[in-house]
Amino acid sequence: MTKIFLATGNQGKIKEMKELLSNLDIEIVTSDQFEDVPEVIEDGDTLADNAIKKAKELAEYTGLIAIADDTGLIVDALDGKPGVYSARYAGENATDEENNKKLLHELADLSLEERTARFKTVVALANPGQEEESIAFKTIQGVCEGQIGYKPLGENGFGYDPLFIPKGYDRTFAQLNSEVKNQISHRAKALIKMKKYLKRL
Template identity: 45%
Template structure:
């Protein structure tokens, strides 16, 4: 049974969420930097699935540990599903979260509320050092607001509105966000898989 699980991310917000979501696993959750792994895996895949698989397999092989990688994307219906797998680079390679939020709002200028439907999708890949991969999926539906709301979270969270909760993702406490988010759904599936596979 593996005693460590490498979380294949250098994104602090994502790492914090994943650690919270996976905390019930009887494994030590480690980050690449803690192992001296500084290489960034370039997301060159054309889909969330390809990107998650790529990150997990590269880091599992390099660390010789079981590795878990997540790739998430925002799909906005009025933009034909954009930004999708390009969510992190949508406003340019070195854009900040604020830049991405502003860019998305500019692209949706003039689009009425009823046409601002969107979903967050998450794919989690769990890879062994030998290259075996399991994929887990999560999705949540919402609307894109007309301006950022909330201070929590990261990325597009201040724009992603849950009508049933009357809050954006950035307004939700982490424990609520994890119950309703795309990453939360995929992580629950990942926990179930790891428990079954390794009898945890």
Template identity: 45%
Template sequence: MTKRVIIATKNQGKAKEFQNMFAPYGYEVQTLLDLPHIDDVEETGSTFEENAILKAETVAEELGAMVIADDSGLAVDALDGRPGVYSARYAGLEKSDEANIDKVLDELKDVPNGDRSARFHCVLAIAGPGMETRTVTGTCDGQILQERRGTNGFGYDPVFFVPSLGKSMAELLPKEKSSISHRGIALEKLGALITDLV
């Protein structure tokens, strides 16, 4: 019987990262794109951690398999931590990266460069039959630019400036991004956990 791990996402970029991680352990990686009968889990938690656990445990129970879910987003200090857990739908229920960026830029239009600090958060939760749910966290600090820069990445990447690299997240090559990004850091921590879990 093939060992499999389900990634509770419909994002193919994320799926690829997980496939690389689990390949050495002989696990087949599937995402919700492979399982269209699984409904989206409503994210009712008030923190990234609550939402990640909720998604992982709900799907694990439904499928009887090991499931990894992530919840991630942007927290801007001048906006009291918003958009936070509402990052994906900040500008409305229809997910739109462009509209979300426009809303953040508009809310920060009178905020000077020195006060535009922000960070990306990522929490990964791993759950499965007969196992205790575990979580790992990654963060990446930066600041919000006045306008978009770069065409790589997704979400808020074009307006998230990484001072240590002198570039926006959307100007980084995939390899550069994964070495410093919130998800890259969380994935690295998860990799250390995987050896225990599998």
């Protein structure tokens, strides 16, 4: 059975990614199964840069095929911010609550119609058996359109999920159950495409 390393320490992402990849004939491996997994500095200019960097470095470290993602919330009224800085929008090591609070403050005077936004995920797959120049040889992206609500709602999810209302719904990601979210989310769309690629691989 092929082992695939999920290159993230975010427990929310791990849970979602395991659910989305659950019906493949693969063994999912995470960082708690290794000692001293290096922290990859996400200093890329784009989501793709960060995803590829994480996948490559951790494929090299573990010797396994590695899947990494980087996700950004793109808010139109903020000229695309927080974007690549989504996880640290309120500062380095900011909590989800602090990031959400800053976002709400910056959108305080806007109507719901003016709060259009989208989540974008880029997933990268790296295979340590490939030549160095092509070790990260597959990137796939998924996008989910929506709006930013006025206050955090819901107990599910993580990050900006309590604020993000996906298009066609009147509830936030954090109010939706995982079955629904895993059909419509940005990460789901990207990983569904990646599953097809993994089956061929």
